[in-house]
Amino acid sequence: xxxxxxxxxxxxxxxxxxxxxxxxxxxxxxxxxxxxxxxxxxxxxxxxxxxxxxxxxxxxxxxxxxxxxxxxxxxxxxxxxxxxxxxxxxxxxxxxxxxxxxxxxxxxxxxxxxxxxxxxxxxxxxxxxxxxxxxxxxxxxxxxxxxxxxxxxxxxxxxxxxxxxxxxxxxxxxxxxxxxxxxxxxxxxxxxxxxxxxxxxxxxxxxxxxxxxxxxxxxxxxxxxxxxxxxxxxxxxxxxxxxxxxxxxxxxxxxxxxxxxxxxxxxxxxxxxxxxxxxxxxxxxxxxxxxxxxxxxxxxxxxxxxxxxxxxxxxxxxxxxxxxxxxxxxxxxxxxxxxxxxxxxxxxxxxxxxxxxxxxxxxxxxxxxxxxxxxxxxxxxxxxxxxxxxxxxxxxxxxxxxxxxxxxxxxxxxxxxxxxxxxxxxxxxxx
Numbered sequence: 001x002x003x004x005x006x007x008x009x010x011x012x013x014x015x016x017x018x019x020x021x022x023x024x025x026x027x028x029x030x031x032x033x034x035x036x037x038x039x040x041x042x043x044x045x046x047x048x049x050x051x052x053x054x055x056x057x058x059x060x061x062x063x064x065x066x067x068x069x070x071x072x073x074x075x076x077x078x079x080x081x082x083x084x085x086x087x088x089x090x091x092x093x094x095x096x097x098x099x100x101x102x103x104x105x106x107x108x109x110x111x112x113x114x115x116x117x118x119x120x121x122x123x124x125x126x127x128x129x130x131x132x133x134x135x136x137x138x139x140x141x142x143x144x145x146x147x148x149x150x151x152x153x154x155x156x157x158x159x160x161x162x163x164x165x166x167x168x169x170x171x172x173x174x175x176x177x178x179x180x181x182x183x184x185x186x187x188x189x190x191x192x193x194x195x196x197x198x199x200x201x202x203x204x205x206x207x208x209x210x211x212x213x214x215x216x217x218x219x220x221x222x223x224x225x226x227x228x229x230x231x232x233x234x235x236x237x238x239x240x241x242x243x244x245x246x247x248x249x250x251x252x253x254x255x256x257x258x259x260x261x262x263x264x265x266x267x268x269x270x271x272x273x274x275x276x277x278x279x280x281x282x283x284x285x286x287x288x289x290x291x292x293x294x295x296x297x298x299x300x301x302x303x304x305x306x307x308x309x310x311x312x313x314x315x316x317x318x319x320x321x322x323x324x325x326x327x328x329x330x331x332x333x334x335x336x337x338x339x340x341x342x343x344x345x346x347x348x349x350x351x352x353x354x355x356x357x358x359x360x361x362x363x364x365x366x367x368x369x370x371x372x373x374x375x376x377x378x379x380x381x382x383x384x385x386x387x388x389x390x391x392x393x394x395x396x397x398x399x400x401x402x403x404x405x406x407x408x409x410x411x412x413x414x415x416x417x418x419x420x421x422x423x424x425x426x427x428x429x430x431x
Contacts, residue, residue, distance in 0.1 A: 002196035006271035006429055008264050009092065009257030010369045011085025013078045013208075014356055015051035015250050018061075018085065024373050028402040030384040032234050032355050034248050039212045040116075047226040049233035050212045051250030051357025053078065061085065065167065071150045072163050073112025078253035078362075079160040079208035080167055086204070087168060090257040095267045104172035104200040106191035108183025109160035110209030110361035113216075118146040160208045164255075172200045178361060180416030181321070183207055184254065185364030189278035189424055191258050201263040206365030208253035220249060223288065225325055235385045237358075239322035239351035240329045240397045242390040247323040250357025254365030256372075271429040273372050276409070277308025283419030290327055290415065294335030300421035301339050301411060308425040310409055312340050315347060315425075317380050317405065319367050319412040322351025322397075323358055328415065330392040337395070348405065350398040354384035364414035364422065371426045375407045 015033025016023045036042075037050045059066040061081040069080055087093055126139030153159065158176040165174050173194055177186050184207025191205035211217075220226045227246040229236040238244040264271060281303065283296035290296070305312060321332055337344040352370055359366055374380050379402050386399035412424045 003198060004261040005192045005195045005258050005275045006261050006264055007256050007273050007275065007372060008259045008269045008271055009086040009090025010272065010372055011082040011089060012252065012254045012366050012369055013053055013056065013082045014252045014366060015053055016356065018081065027352055027355055027370065027381045028379065030355065030382055030400060032384065033250070034233050034236060034357055036233065037212060040214055042217065045217055046221045046228050047217060048230045049236065049248065051248055052212055053252050062167070069163050069167070071154060073154040073159065074210045075110055075112050075208040075253070076154065076160040076163045078210065078251070079107065079109065079255065080163055082206065082208070082253040082255040083164050083168065083204055086255040086257050090259070091269055092257065100169050100171040102172055102201040103168070103170040104174060104194060104203050105161045105165050105170050106173070106175045106187045106194065106203055106205045107161045107164070108178065108185070108187035108207035108361045108364065109157050109176045110178060110183070110211065111157050112155040112159065113210060113213045114155055115147055115151045116213060116215070118148070122146050164204055168204060170204055179420040180418055181358070181360055181363055182414040182416035182420040182422045183361035183364070185368070185412065185414035185422040185424060186280055186420070188256065188258070188365060188368060189280060189422055192275045192278055195258055195260050201260045203258040204255060205258050206253065206255035207362040209359060209361035210251035211360055212249055212251050217249060227324065237324050237354045238385045239320070239324045239354050239383055240333065240390060240393040241386050242388040244324045244326065244329060246325055247353065248357040250359045252359050252366060253362050254369050256365065256368065273375050274427050274429045275424060276427045277304040277310065277425030279303030279307065279423045281421045283421065285419050288417050290331045290419070292331065294331045294338060296419055296421040297332060297335035297413065297415055298339050300423040301335065301413065304411065304423035304425045308409070308427065310425065312343060314409050315411050316407045317374065317410045318347055318349035319371050319410060320349050320351045321413045321415045322353055322383065324353060332413065332415065333393045333395055345395055348380055348396045348398050348403065350381055350383040352381050364412065368412050368424060368426065371410045371412050375410060375426065375428055378406055379404050380407070
């Protein structure tokens with residue numbers, strides 16, 4: 001069966017704030033973190049809004065220790081703050097783990113923003129108007145003078161995990177995965193597996209990402225993946241609604257402390273919930289398109305449920321990937337219908353991306369935290385902005401109002417570009 005893995009700490013940095021209880025309350029009230037973009041001048045872009053983290057200062061979380069991470073990229077700073085919140089929540093700041101090499105890190109961390117202004121200025125300086133092309137030799141010479149070497153290193157996706165390891169003296173296994181929008185769910189599943197097989201006692205796991213910059217926004221606009229409802233930005237994220245026109249780009253971090261049960265007991269920690277199942281598959285189809293039958297998502301969900309020793313009849317709630325794009329919502333709904341059969345319409349399913357926006361690599365971890373809180377409080381978060389039913393999306397999406405329910409087992413889905421599918425089963429902790 002393997003060693004049991006419980007969650008003892010949670011922390012997040014989100015477009016709705018950083019305090020667990022305050023953000024949870026805002027979600028239950030259907031409040032939105034979506035505003036006009038301020039991190040760069042987006043006025044000429046097809047999409048002029050996003051879900052930014054506001055008024056963030058790393059020193060508010062780490063104090064004087066923040067100085068040693070001063071050059072960290074925005075996503076790494078988010079990860080450090082969320083990890084500090086989770087570490088403290090778990091009580092590990094007062095009772096450090098016994099062996100540093102038994103504490104690991106597994107993040108779904110996205111790439112950091114590039115040094116955009118200097119990159120562009122070097123390109124401008126290297127442009128040959130006479131030849132109507134970029135003089136690469138000239139560009140390289142200017143770039144060598146202007147680009148910051150540390151910032152270039154900090155772009156690497158593994159850097160958030162490195163910063164977290166340094167901050168918390170986590171000398172055990174250290175990994176990062178960047179499987180697009182499924183990354184942090186996959187990271188949590190793999191961290192769970194590391195504890196189960198005995199390679200660590202504590203894993204700091206989750207994800208962090210920030211793509212709200214000109215290149216990130218341009219890329220998703222070119223893919224026609226973003227909503228362009230600039231005049232209705234507050235309600236622009238509409239998962240499963242007939243009028244949905246794309247997701248809203250968000251940023252942030254979600255970190256959970258995963259701990260082997262006996263290790264948690266030995267220090268008197270109180271488990272919040274238990275990870276009991278994990279499934280990971282690939283569509284093996286196309287780079288951006290989901291297979292029309294939902295076969296990858298079906299297999300990931302089925303594997304997660306079966307590995308938890310459960311049946312579909314025991315799943316009480318589904319935290320969907322629910323991006324608000326035409327294809328994702330239609331095919332995820334189809335996958336749920338196919339797997340759950342006649343019971344599909346009786347299983348409540350919602351998407352908090354309707355309020356958070358889409359945190360890309362960090363999305364799954366933030367959404368798993370909402371599952372922890374849903375189990376704790378016996379209440380399911382809603383899908384905001386759901387007004388017009390779509391015949392292709394005919395499930396119970398908990399529209400526009402939170403709903404009370406006794407939850408014992410919940411399923412959390414994340415699906416990413418490239419055909420990556422990851423699902424986790426989270427259960428009430430029982431001795």
